[in-house]
Amino acid sequence: MKNINTQVNIAGLKLKNPVITASGSFGFGREYSEYMDLNKLGGISVKGLTLKPRQGNRPPRIAETPAGILNSVGLQNPGVEAFIKNEIPFLRQFDTAIIANIAGNTVEDYCQMAEILSDADIDAIELNLSCPNTKEGCMIFGISPNGVASITNQVKKYCKKPLIVKLTPNVTNIMAIAEAAEAGGADAVSLINTILGMAIDINTRRPILANNFGGLSGPAVKPVALRMVYEAATRVKIPVIGMGGISTADDAIEFMLAGASAVMVGTANFAYPAVCVEIADGIATYIQKHNYDNIYDIIGKLELNT
């Protein structure tokens, strides 16, 4: 078997393969390191960080729905300083990219975190403009093109790492949002975050989630995610990272054909802790089977029906 090159370069962020664990699904990698070799991951987007530690929302925080889950964790995390002190040294033992996902209540929060993390030993920053689960709602920054362009532009001034802007699907026109991120100076965009949803217990007549609403993820969202990734990729020149319900290498390849330069995998990790390794191997096998030279022979190679 010839050596399959699945390396990708995303705005200066070099990944050994295009498979990244999605923020919120993988903690800081510690727990999963008992089940898999973290060296085999393209990257890890860590649990969403805030300036100060956050306790998150009341439980229940999860509800299973057809082919998916709703979650409302509400960004429980130890804060950016504890991340730098306690988690980066652990993650750096492995040969994989570290992406710091950040969320804030104010533009100043985001800028301050970007500044702090620019001096930390990480490889990229992912701007979470799309968490649907906090009261203050960082999603508020992500739902209008002006909001996205403006916050991206502000954060960019403080950010010395490649800046990935993570987009919410809870918008009317994803193309305008992606363009706004690019115009604001994003080095890449990642999408989709979860779709706002709800589940009801008919016996108690109450929502299952304590927070009433939550973010839908898993295979149920895949067709919507794929369409949005395609639309975004046709509109921007910066790389697109695709996610939404990816559970297999075939799913990942669909996103790459639609224009994603890399993919993120979230919900599937819960059922199969080593699934990202299988997905990365499966992509390599696909490239070999079709006699392609490298990963760039797949990215954006979708041919639409006429």
Next chain:
Amino acid sequence: MPKVLREKIKRIENIAPGIFLMNIESGYIAENAKPGQFVNIKCCEGLNALLRRPISICRVDRSEGTFDIVFQVKGTGTEFLCRKQAGETVDLIGPLGNSFDIDDKYENIAVVGGGIGIFPLLFLLNEKKATKKTAFLGFRNKELIVLRKEFEQASDKLNISTDDGSEGYNGLITDLLEKDIVQAGYDMIYTCGPTPMIKKVCNIADSSSIKCQVSLEQRMGCGIGACLVCACKTKYGDDWEYSHVCKDGPVFSSSEVIFE
């Protein structure tokens, strides 16, 4: 250390309405599991019941390399699980979570279980070396009483209550514990079951200054401590924090849990 395992089902039995006992061949779980721990089971392939289902370990047989789980059919996942046949394999991760403190220094213990929360307590009774072991088990009705013989064998005294009085004491199992608590001289109480019951047990234990450990339940995602969905409130100095049932628990000391 927990592992992802594919193990063979040796036996599956419908032991009460909607309740199934599954005996699974697994030298690894039998050897390594401690009372209070659970396995996280992928009940079916494909897109149904996406998440694994956490189920407590009820019994291990180290000589034959098997363990038992007992579960109630409650939704899609357990619906699939109960239809599995002997000889089929089951995909599980385990043993997960922390375990009950069964140190030899506790010599006179009580276990208090309600409904489908009783199962980890059987494992505990079988593993615990103590001079005196008393079991209190509460059920909705006579039909739902399961593993009675096993609990009788594993304890010195078994007390049973039912909500409708169809068997044993007519009322809450915590009434029996409360009556017994002064003269019994327990040095440790372990409990698992519905929240109102475990809350009451913790209150009874605390007011008699008896140590108490409680096994909690919460909707889980990953089961390994990464996704942070199975939050429960615990004391943190003068403040509180959200701990996680799957990794920090499922067993907590009654003095650290904050019931909402």
